[in-house]
Amino acid sequence: MRKRVALFTFWMLFSFGVVYISLPSLPPDAAGNRIQLWSVLLHYRWSDPDRQKYEAARFLIDNMHYHYSYGKLNYVPREVEAWRQKTDSICQSLLANESSNEKRLSQIKTYREHQKNQILPKIEICVDSFPDIQELDSKFLIAHIDHAFEVWHHSKFAGQLSFNEFKEYILPYRSVGGYGFLNNGKELDSLFGKFLNADSCDTPQKMIHHYNQAINTLRDLNGKQEDRQDYGIYGLYSRGLHDCVDIANYACNILRSCGLPLSVEYNMCYRYFGGRHYHCSLYKSPKDTGYAFSPESDVPYKDSYNAEEVYNIYRMTYAAQKKSPYFLKSENEHIPQELADPCIIDVTPHYRKTVTLSLPFHEMIPNRLAYLAVFHKGPGGLLAVTWGNINVKSKAVLFEYAIPGMFYFPIYYENNRMKAFGRPFYVEEINGVGVPHYLAEKNDSSGKWSNLVLTRKCTYKPQMNEIAKQLVGGQFQAANREDFSDAVIQGEIEEIPEPFFQEKTLTNIGNYRYYRFKAPASYPHANISMLEWITDKSYGYKNVFPPNRIHILSPNDSILSLKDSCYVKLLEETGWEKMRHKTEYDGDMQTAPHSCETITLRLKNRQKATLVRFAPLNADNGIHAEDLYTLYYWTDEGWKRFGCQYARYEYVEFKDVPKGKLYWLSNMIRGTEELPFTISYGKQTFIY
Numbered sequence: 001m002r003k004r005v006a007l008f009t010f011w012m013l014f015s016f017g018v019v020y021i022s023l024p025s026l027p028p029d030a031a032g033n034r035i036q037l038w039s040v041l042l043h044y045r046w047s048d049p050d051r052q053k054y055e056a057a058r059f060l061i062d063n064m065h066y067h068y069s070y071g072k073l074n075y076v077p078r079e080v081e082a083w084r085q086k087t088d089s090i091c092q093s094l095l096a097n098e099s100s101n102e103k104r105l106s107q108i109k110t111y112r113e114h115q116k117n118q119i120l121p122k123i124e125i126c127v128d129s130f131p132d133i134q135e136l137d138s139k140f141l142i143a144h145i146d147h148a149f150e151v152w153h154h155s156k157f158a159g160q161l162s163f164n165e166f167k168e169y170i171l172p173y174r175s176v177g178g179y180g181f182l183n184n185g186k187e188l189d190s191l192f193g194k195f196l197n198a199d200s201c202d203t204p205q206k207m208i209h210h211y212n213q214a215i216n217t218l219r220d221l222n223g224k225q226e227d228r229q230d231y232g233i234y235g236l237y238s239r240g241l242h243d244c245v246d247i248a249n250y251a252c253n254i255l256r257s258c259g260l261p262l263s264v265e266y267n268m269c270y271r272y273f274g275g276r277h278y279h280c281s282l283y284k285s286p287k288d289t290g291y292a293f294s295p296e297s298d299v300p301y302k303d304s305y306n307a308e309e310v311y312n313i314y315r316m317t318y319a320a321q322k323k324s325p326y327f328l329k330s331e332n333e334h335i336p337q338e339l340a341d342p343c344i345i346d347v348t349p350h351y352r353k354t355v356t357l358s359l360p361f362h363e364m365i366p367n368r369l370a371y372l373a374v375f376h377k378g379p380g381g382l383l384a385v386t387w388g389n390i391n392v393k394s395k396a397v398l399f400e401y402a403i404p405g406m407f408y409f410p411i412y413y414e415n416n417r418m419k420a421f422g423r424p425f426y427v428e429e430i431n432g433v434g435v436p437h438y439l440a441e442k443n444d445s446s447g448k449w450s451n452l453v454l455t456r457k458c459t460y461k462p463q464m465n466e467i468a469k470q471l472v473g474g475q476f477q478a479a480n481r482e483d484f485s486d487a488v489i490q491g492e493i494e495e496i497p498e499p500f501f502q503e504k505t506l507t508n509i510g511n512y513r514y515y516r517f518k519a520p521a522s523y524p525h526a527n528i529s530m531l532e533w534i535t536d537k538s539y540g541y542k543n544v545f546p547p548n549r550i551h552i553l554s555p556n557d558s559i560l561s562l563k564d565s566c567y568v569k570l571l572e573e574t575g576w577e578k579m580r581h582k583t584e585y586d587g588d589m590q591t592a593p594h595s596c597e598t599i600t601l602r603l604k605n606r607q608k609a610t611l612v613r614f615a616p617l618n619a620d621n622g623i624h625a626e627d628l629y630t631l632y633y634w635t636d637e638g639w640k641r642f643g644c645q646y647a648r649y650e651y652v653e654f655k656d657v658p659k660g661k662l663y664w665l666s667n668m669i670r671g672t673e674e675l676p677f678t679i680s681y682g683k684q685t686f687i688y
Helices: 002-015 028-047 049-068 078-096 102-117 138-154 161-169 185-196 205-221 231-239 245-258 462-469 555-566
Strands: 068-075 124-131 264-268 279-283 313-316 344-346 355-360 367-376 383-393 396-404 407-414 417-420 425-429 433-438 450-453 473-481 488-492 502-505 511-518 530-538 567-570 598-607 611-616 628-635 638-646 652-653 663-667 675-680 683-686
Touching: 028 049, 028 138, 049 138, 049 161, 049 279, 049 611, 078 205, 078 231, 138 185, 138 245, 138 367, 138 425, 161 264, 185 205, 205 245, 205 313, 245 264, 245 279, 344 675, 355 425, 367 396, 383 407, 383 417, 417 638, 450 598, 450 628, 462 611, 530 598, 555 567, 567 598, 663 675
Parallel strands: 355 433
Antiparallel strands: 068 124, 264 279, 264 313, 313 344, 355 396, 367 383, 367 407, 383 396, 407 417, 407 425, 425 433, 450 652, 473 488, 473 511, 502 611, 511 598, 530 567, 530 611, 628 638, 628 663, 675 683
8 A cells, every 4th residue: 555655646746747857866775665765755845845844854864774673563463452552541541530649559450450361362573674764664754754843843842952953852763773663753642642741741851750650550550471572562561571772762752752852872881790771861952961861760850860880871863973983984994893883972971071082002904993992791801882083193092082980991903803902091080181090010920829719700899888887786686575675685797797698606695586687777777688597406496497608718718617517597487488588588699678677587486596697788799609710811812711610619719820910700600790800919909
């Protein structure tokens, strides 16, 4: 049908001599979709002449070459559409009634119970790469362009945009490169505009609040779906496959369709671990920036986004950016995949301090670009986060967006292989300019460590240390009355506890029915991730279980593992099967009953505990016994693998390791947080 309409329009224009007189140019790869794209341009030149709409269509088509969809819907069963419409209707009713949140949650729960046994037929999807320039037809584009202009002219939040700003922050039909399952703005507005009350909202924040409320209600009505496929907008009607890029993509497209100028941005990675995070950014003006937020859970305010722990932040645009590596590189120069998108702008200065940084570059290669990379657990151990232009005459490379205080590896690519062109360094700011601060050279760099003992793969993060610090003053108590009115203090946390499983000898030992940890009044949160009350096996108690041994952090301490043959841990009368699901007993260092002030062990009879073993809540970046670890060290050729070892205890040993290097210890079994370190006086010193 769409081809017949386009062909008819094209034939009519050809009949009147329009095509013969002036046929608009198209990108070379338009190929089999030329008639559809010509129909759009000719529509705004002759059928419904509008100069600005023609320029907008030209903008979309000229940049379409750089965009594609990875996936599209082939067929949506009628039952699924009926299910969506029913959910939509109930959501409207819930939001229209100004009932209490508690009552609304009760209604949602009732509906979800009614729906839980419903089995819907599958939506048929096709997962492949679909170039926009080959896929989008005139009906989609004309409807989208007309709606975008209507929004621009009538929205109180978009009306102040210039034409160029409108083209980037309202007009585009997509906000995330490669994201498929497209809907035009007219469709999105008809589906979701009714929830947003755009006309009555006096601030963008109010409109975004309405969006968050509506989408969360739609998701909650049908609960979590087990299917992990992406089904486009149908995925917004339940909780399932919803990561940050999915959330940002739909929020940006829907809110744009209702008149809010937005873009999607992402940070390259974090200081302590890899992985991008996508968010939306509210556009106000070129100078008034930094309004980032996570849709469905947040609203934007100036400088509310904390960028202190992230590396460079990029905005995804529709227009190709001529200052991106895609265009700046020489003809056959390799670009790292993470910076190869032609439609990105570095917007880091909107969120945090950046400086220009010049580094010497003496390599005789035809490249135009070099990069600052950061440590990243993964192949190669590095991630390029920003680029610089090589000046052959001055034999230097200039980076515009280096971040003070961050640790970088200067690299370039030759024959698709990464190479270093200098030592890694921290960036210092001196008089507004970036200056490299290199790690101190080691005098003993020619020797070897005869026995290197390592206890961590990542630094003890400041926020984790702060949590442990707030446990100081917490007490271990015992009582025979459940309300602890007769409590005795058996021990107190007097120093900041280290992030491992440790032991404390109890005082005032006696027979008690109740034992508990009580957090200090100054911070009443029991951030204890592991907790056991230990007793002597000789007492013959039945409600016991083998204890977890305390962590052993050096070869000299391994003898401590022998004494556990005398000990058992006390169990509540409910038994271990029920206890082990609680966060304080699940053995996970990253979980704790944070909302509670106390952790109580309730016994059936009075019994005696002599020791308590505990660990503060932490990120679990110590060594895991029986896990496999690989040690690397940095060279001019990149990370060099030294060797692998299984950890017998909570430390791992390597022998004859080269001294004076930058090292990286990687757990081959679990975890994402790892950082390079040096060895100072036999101990690990991490880069952060």
